[in-house]
Amino acid sequence: xxxxxxxxxxxxLSHHYSRVTKxxxxxxxxxxxxxxxxxxxxxxAGGLPNNNYFPFDTLExxxxxxxxxxxxxxxxxxxxxxxxxxxxxAAGLVVSQVVVPKTSTNTDILRKIDLKSALxxxxxxxxxxxxxxxxxxxxxxxxxxxxxxxxxEIILSSGxxxxxxxxxxxxxxxxxxxxxxxxDREGILVEEFCYMGxxxxxxxxGLNIIPVAIDDEGMKATGKGGLEDVLKHWDDSKxxxxxxxxxxxxxxxxxxxxxxxxxxxxxxxxCSKYDIVIVEDDPYWxxxxxxxxxxxxxxxxxxxxxxxxxxxxxxxxxxxxxxxFLDSLVPSYLSVDTEGRVVRLDTFSKTVAPGCRLxxxxxQPALCERLLRITESATQQPSGFVQxxxxxxxxxxxxRNGRGGGNDDLGWQTDGWVRWLEGLRGNYERRMQTMCHIFxxxxxxxxxxxxxxxxxxxxxxxxxxxxxxVWPLGGMFMWIQLNFESHPLWKKTxxxxxxxxxxxxLTTPKYLVLVCPGSLFAxxxxxxxxRSFRYLxxxxxxxxxxxxxxxxxxxxxxxxSFWAKKSLDDIDEDMAEDVEARLLxxxxx
Numbered sequence: 001x002x003x004x005x006x007x008x009x010x011x012x013l014s015h016h017y018s019r020v021t022k023x024x025x026x027x028x029x030x031x032x033x034x035x036x037x038x039x040x041x042x043x044x045a046g047g048l049p050n051n052n053y054f055p056f057d058t059l060e061x062x063x064x065x066x067x068x069x070x071x072x073x074x075x076x077x078x079x080x081x082x083x084x085x086x087x088x089x090a091a092g093l094v095v096s097q098v099v100v101p102k103t104s105t106n107t108d109i110l111r112k113i114d115l116k117s118a119l120x121x122x123x124x125x126x127x128x129x130x131x132x133x134x135x136x137x138x139x140x141x142x143x144x145x146x147x148x149x150x151x152x153e154i155i156l157s158s159g160x161x162x163x164x165x166x167x168x169x170x171x172x173x174x175x176x177x178x179x180x181x182x183x184d185r186e187g188i189l190v191e192e193f194c195y196m197g198x199x200x201x202x203x204x205x206g207l208n209i210i211p212v213a214i215d216d217e218g219m220k221a222t223g224k225g226g227l228e229d230v231l232k233h234w235d236d237s238k239x240x241x242x243x244x245x246x247x248x249x250x251x252x253x254x255x256x257x258x259x260x261x262x263x264x265x266x267x268x269x270x271c272s273k274y275d276i277v278i279v280e281d282d283p284y285w286x287x288x289x290x291x292x293x294x295x296x297x298x299x300x301x302x303x304x305x306x307x308x309x310x311x312x313x314x315x316x317x318x319x320x321x322x323x324x325f326l327d328s329l330v331p332s333y334l335s336v337d338t339e340g341r342v343v344r345l346d347t348f349s350k351t352v353a354p355g356c357r358l359x360x361x362x363x364q365p366a367l368c369e370r371l372l373r374i375t376e377s378a379t380q381q382p383s384g385f386v387q388x389x390x391x392x393x394x395x396x397x398x399x400r401n402g403r404g405g406g407n408d409d410l411g412w413q414t415d416g417w418v419r420w421l422e423g424l425r426g427n428y429e430r431r432m433q434t435m436c437h438i439f440x441x442x443x444x445x446x447x448x449x450x451x452x453x454x455x456x457x458x459x460x461x462x463x464x465x466x467x468x469x470v471w472p473l474g475g476m477f478m479w480i481q482l483n484f485e486s487h488p489l490w491k492k493t494x495x496x497x498x499x500x501x502x503x504x505x506l507t508t509p510k511y512l513v514l515v516c517p518g519s520l521f522a523x524x525x526x527x528x529x530x531r532s533f534r535y536l537x538x539x540x541x542x543x544x545x546x547x548x549x550x551x552x553x554x555x556x557x558x559x560x561s562f563w564a565k566k567s568l569d570d571i572d573e574d575m576a577e578d579v580e581a582r583l584l585x586x587x588x589x
Contacts, residue, residue: 008149010339014366026376070426072291074324074325075328100118100388111395120384126360126387131154134156138346142321146334146337147335155375156381157358157360158358193521194248208238217257217260218263231274246279249332250282251477278341283346286329287428288328292471325421343361344362351420351421356386358382358386358390394417434540439469439555439556445559445563477539477541493568505571513555517533519532520537
């Protein structure tokens with residue numbers, strides 16, 4: 001067709017596969033499953049338990065309707081002021097009853113949702129109906145502009161931790177200082193403050209953990225400590241130059257940063273130059289807050305804006321997702337992935353519930369095939385209970401015995417799923433606004449005093465900045481930078497003791513707030529020792545909505561009280577050891 005040129009094929013990444021991954025072959029047992037679905041076949045081959053002996057006749061649950069929570073504007077003029085919501089358990093909420101039947105009469109395995117199939121041994125790609133929905137949603141709605149031929153493939157996972165673990169297994173070799181030479185040591189690039197669950201996955205494998213400098217937007221491409229600086233000046237005595245990058249680009253954990261499309265292009269170009277695979281962990285993608293932007297304008301991907309959406313090599317006008325909400329969001333690295341070097345991790349943990357342990361991996365087909373081989377001999381598949389319930393809730397019943405999560409017992413469908421995501425964004429955005437306004441008005445300590453001259457005596461009002469922060473553009477966290485230089489004990493004690501003292505002080509009965517110290521997110525000992533004392537991560541997502549304001553006020557008052565201290569003699573390490581016991585005793589009560 002005129003004006004459209006052919007998309008490039010994704011690169012062959014097999015040179016990055018681990019030795020074990022290269023040796024994996026398809027499961028002959030799983031491959032045999034395709035014959036089980038032949039209509040009328042007398043199956044004497046499979047080692048399957050009889051489904052009539054499963055103790056569950058149906059799987060049922062009361063489910064919210066997609067429009068339960070009010071949404072917020074994609075391009076707000078003012079901060080969101082919509083009606084606040086009460087707990088999901090409050091009386092009067094309209095619900096739907098989801099029912100997964102024991103047996104469905106539907107013969108299409110991509111539409112057949114029942115316990116007979118969901119609780120049986122299945123394919124490692126995922127429960128066929130849910131896999132089919134998520135694949136279509138991923139390719140047509142979430143990432144409609146992936147710029148390589150034939151687009152990406154997906155495979156379901158047991159959440160992003162599982163997805164990341166399998167990705168690392170596929171793309172890195174284990175290294176041991178006692179057996180291997182330094183020149184064989186592989187490495188992974190991470191933000192200088194990052195999600196430590198990922199670090200705990202790669203550290204036992206012996207990977208060299210390489211921090212990259214960040215700013216308010218996220219990982220830096222250039223400048224001191226930025227990606228280009230790290231790669232250009234790599235010291236081979238530390239091992240191989242890193243070929244992997246782990247990054248959270250939306251609502252970065254812990255800093256809440258959101259990486260722009262322009263920055264993504266810069267970083268992607270460097271990853272292309274130095275042959276790096278980008279592992280994009282994106283549990284907070286739907287939680288982007290345009291109202292936190294100083295200009296109150298979205299930084300998303302309006303299809304009409306060339307600055308918002310990465311241009312596709314195949315056309316002048318990028319495809320729309322079909323939903324203004326999704327189009328308004330900053331797109332994934334996949335939108336600029338011309339070479340197929342991006343692995344994206346999605347999860348239901350933040351959109352349904354963490355206990356689902358369900359997510360999916362999006363990547364080029366060849367890499368997904370290798371991840372499928374790993375899954376076949378590891379988890380095999382996510383829980384059939386969870387997959388069937390979510391499939392029934394979204395897709396709806398495929399015969400008269402089932403009931404979906406929407407009106408008239410129908411499923412939410414794609415429209416309903418997107419509306420649910422909009423409502424979640426709205427609720428978390430309002431929480432963020434509440435906390436930020438309280439912190440903004442309380443971050444400075446007002447001090448009054450009197451000064452005298454030879455002729456006059458007058459009162460003086462000084463303000464002292466206790467902490468600062470950037471309003472989160474996404475995610476669930478606020479990243480607080482503590483200004484300990486303004487504390488009266490700054491020159492009399494160590495920064496670490498001040499940081500530890502504040503943390504303990506905030507947990508005392510008068511304030512009773514628990515925050516995460518920055519040290520928990522430092523990927524290296526050097527960062528933890530040199531800079532982590534300055535930071536706290538505060539989550540505005542988990543607490544009940546009516547508690548957000550009181551907790552925020554208690555944090556501010558706790559900081560003010562701590563800044564008034566002339567001594568830390570009443571705070572010692574014995575108290576630190578007592579904090580956990582005290583908090584646990586409160587929980588038990």
